[in-house]
Amino acid sequence: MRRILVLLPLLIFVGLAIFLWRGIGQDTTTIPSPLLGKPVPEFSLTSLYDENQMMSSADFTGPALINVWATWCPTCKQEHSQLNRIARDEGVTIYGINYKDDRIKAQEWLDKYLDPYAKNVFDPNGRLGLDLGVYGAPETYLIDAQGIIRYKHIGEVNERVWQTLKAKMQALEGGA
Amino acid sequence: MTLRACFIGLLVLLSQTGYAAIDTYEFRDELTRERFQALSAELRCPKCQNQNIADSNSPIAKDLRDELFRMLDSGASDTAIVDFMVTRYGEFVLYRPRVSSQTYVLWYAPVGLLIIGVAVVIALTRRKKTTGKSAEKEGLSAQEQQRLDALLKQDQDKDA
Numbered sequence: 589m590r591r592i593l594v595l596l597p598l599l600i601f602v603g604l605a606i607f608l609w610r611g612i613g614q615d616t617t618t619i620p621s622p623l624l625g626k627p628v629p630e631f632s633l634t635s636l637y638d639e640n641q642m643m644s645s646a647d648f649t650g651p652a653l654i655n656v657w658a659t660w661c662p663t664c665k666q667e668h669s670q671l672n673r674i675a676r677d678e679g680v681t682i683y684g685i686n687y688k689d690d691r692i693k694a695q696e697w698l699d700k701y702l703d704p705y706a707k708n709v710f711d712p713n714g715r716l717g718l719d720l721g722v723y724g725a726p727e728t729y730l731i732d733a734q735g736i737i738r739y740k741h742i743g744e745v746n747e748r749v750w751q752t753l754k755a756k757m758q759a760l761e762g763g764a
Numbered sequence: 765m766t767l768r769a770c771f772i773g774l775l776v777l778l779s780q781t782g783y784a785a786i787d788t789y790e791f792r793d794e795l796t797r798e799r800f801q802a803l804s805a806e807l808r809c810p811k812c813q814n815q816n817i818a819d820s821n822s823p824i825a826k827d828l829r830d831e832l833f834r835m836l837d838s839g840a841s842d843t844a845i846v847d848f849m850v851t852r853y854g855e856f857v858l859y860r861p862r863v864s865s866q867t868y869v870l871w872y873a874p875v876g877l878l879i880i881g882v883a884v885v886i887a888l889t890r891r892k893k894t895t896g897k898s899a900e901k902e903g904l905s906a907q908e909q910q911r912l913d914a915l916l917k918q919d920q921d922k923d924a
Contacts, residue, residue, distance in 0.1 A: 619810060622854040688823070714827055721852040723810035723824045 621721055621740045628654070628735055629719035636686045636694055636708035643709050650731035651760055652681035653753065655705070655745070656717060658689040659697045661725040667744040668701050674750060675704035680757070684708035687717045687725050728753070732760050789833050796836050803832055803842065807849055808857050816859060 623629075628645045635641040648654060655671060657664040674680045684705035686694045691710055698705075711717055720729070723742075730739040730753060739756050741749055791797040804818035809825040817825040817832070828849070835845050849857045861867045904912065 616813065619854055619856040622851055718827060718831060719852060721810075721854070723853065 618742050619723075621737070623721055623737050624740065626737055628729075628731060628737060629716065631709070631711075631716045631719065633716060634710050636684070636691065636710040639691070639710070643707065645735065647707055647709075648683050648731060648735060650681075650733050650735055651757055652683055652706070652731055654683045654685060654729040654731060656685045656687045656720070656722050656725050656727040656729075658687045658725050659693045660689065663744045664726045665701070667726055667746065668704070670745055670747065670750060671704040672702050674745075675706075678754070681706045685716060685720075686710050687722060688712060688714040730756055730760075792837065799842065800833060800836055803836075803845060804829055806859050807832070807846075808859050810853050810857060 628648050630645050632642060632644055635643050653674075657668075671682055675682050682704050684707070686708055689710075689712065691712070694708075694710075698708075709716065714722070720727075726744065728741045728745050728749075729737050732738050738760060739753070741753065743749075745753070789797075789800065791800065801818065805816050807817045807828065809815045809817050809820040809822060809828070811822045811824045812820045815825070817828045819825075831848075832845060835848065840848075846858065855861060855864075855866075861870060863871050
């Protein structure tokens with residue numbers, strides 16, 4: 589009994605050391621979204637292509653990806669060709685949320701770099717972005733056939749991330 | 765004199781804890797301004813995680829400050845505002861986490877450790893006291909005392 593008591597500080601130290609050591613190098617910039625498992629928030633905004641056309645969350649029919657993007661966001665440009673490829677070659681529906689951007693600039697960008705989006709919502713004040721918990725464009729959400737958010741990725745969608753998204757989408761289809 | 769000047773300089777430097785971001789909000793009253801300052805100091809910026817939204821200049825922090833102001837202005841309660849932020853950005857935005865099954869360790873571990881520490885200190889002092897007492901009780905037997913006196917005397921004799 590006494591021996592255990594003498595060893596106790598050492599055991600506590602080792603336990604704490606292991607706990608803290610595991611935290612080193614962990615990604616702390618990605619915060620888990622509380623919206624997972626919840627439907628896309630209600631909104632009423634115009635389409636990026638036509639300011640007279642109103643859009644709502646009913647426009648997002650899954651399974652699909654929702655990509656939050658803007659012309660002022662350098663990483664959005666980086667991932668754009670990958671999004672084009674996914675939409676064209678893999679037949680994935682991608683909806684866009686043009687986040688805190690300029691309508692003309694956004695339209696010009698899509699003319700110039702091609703348009704992977706099936707539909708595009710224009711969110712100039714970031715209201716929808718706020719409801720979605722967006723804090724750093726680009727962000728990409730995966731919604732299922734019921735319009736429920738199943739996964740969120742913050743940052744560029746590169747080939748590795750796309751493989752993850754693809755696996756998740758296939759799992760959804762298999763499950764449904 | 766120069767030392768005093770240095771101290772005063774240091775104090776002046778250290779007292780500069782003002783908010784980095786400056787917005788021009790027109791508050792309804794002083795209470796609303798205080799609530800705004802308290803809430804914006806307690807809400808964490810999701811993008812720049814070691815700053816609260818009052819301190820941060822990032823666009824998202826500005827958006828959250830605007831939203832905070834808008835909600836305060838429309839008469840929302842503090843809990844409603846905190847709930848609003850948490851449903852969008854998660855528990856993460858709270859610098860002062862709420863008490864839940866996930867944060868019991870966070871909230872109660874320090875108290876628990878303090879209790880354990882106090883218990884250990886009490887146990888140790890008690891043990892010391894009892895061992896001290898028993899030593900007193902035991903003391904030296906008459907025979908031992910005699911021997912000690914003899915040895916001391918022997919020493920004195922040698923010195924002399």
